[in-house]
Amino acid sequence: MLDLAIIGGGPAGLSAGLYATRGGLKNVVMFEKGLPGGQITSSSEIENYPGSAQILSGLDFMAPWSEQCMRFGLKHAMEEVTRISKNKEGTFHIALAGGKSEEAKSVVIATGSAPKRANFEGEAEFFGKGVSTCATCDGFFYKNKEVVALGGGDTALEEALYLSHICSKVYLVHRRDTFRASPSTIEKVKNNPKIELVLNVSIKKAYGDAMGLNGLIVVDKEGNERDIKVPGVFVFVGMNVNNTILKQEDGRFLCEMDDNGNVIVDLNMHTSVKGLFAAGDIRTKAQKQVVCAAGDGATAGIQALEYVNH
Incomplete structure (x- = not known):
């Protein structure tokens, strides 16, 4: 039986493994179907991780994490976890694809979340080359340039305000003429001279060349098109939480969810x-930053260590 099963191989999962094994747990396995690193490996540049002065791609930034975090005995199983359930005796059943399974005394869930895509033409083609889902990560690269923020919720408006401090202009594109954000945030956006509201439109397509994005074509309900020439588009249309492995056979979740x-x-x-921990983007009120996920993972790893030992 495993002392600890970690589900997910991003910053949270790796950090949990590092702290649990360095603390003395001997039988710790991180289940990650692909290579460790998490969604941050798709980022073009990382420059806001404390202590890492060199600007690196997400892939290069995460490269040394596996070696360091596995130094004390963390094992990586390239298996897909399909469900986690609790046994009567208090341990956990880890169901794997293909009918295999493992048993564990404790579990850290670090499966994260993935930004929703708006699914407009060219979005996938220019993702990482002008299309982004993280203003904090990538906003600085558009300093004194014009960009588009897409969405109508709190995140979209808050990120538009954030981008307005960096960029020369922000086009806030939304398919409706009303927002789902809080009234105070809406008021700030409307009173910001660097934000132009482009409402009641949808994105027809993104266009560009081998160097990256050059602009967007948006269309209103009457079919009128507008060409917005920008090198960057930030998509904020929600997140998909990777929580399916916590769903039980009866449709309920294993633990409390928001x-x-x-x-x-x-x-x-x-x-x-008891014995089940969650770290990183999958937890409530997560900040969706690598440094925060790593901190969550360290905390979860230490707590799992104490749970198993005591």
């Missing part, structure tokens, strides 16, 4: 189920 499907945890990353 209304958006995020795992509810306390400050020590404890879920409502």
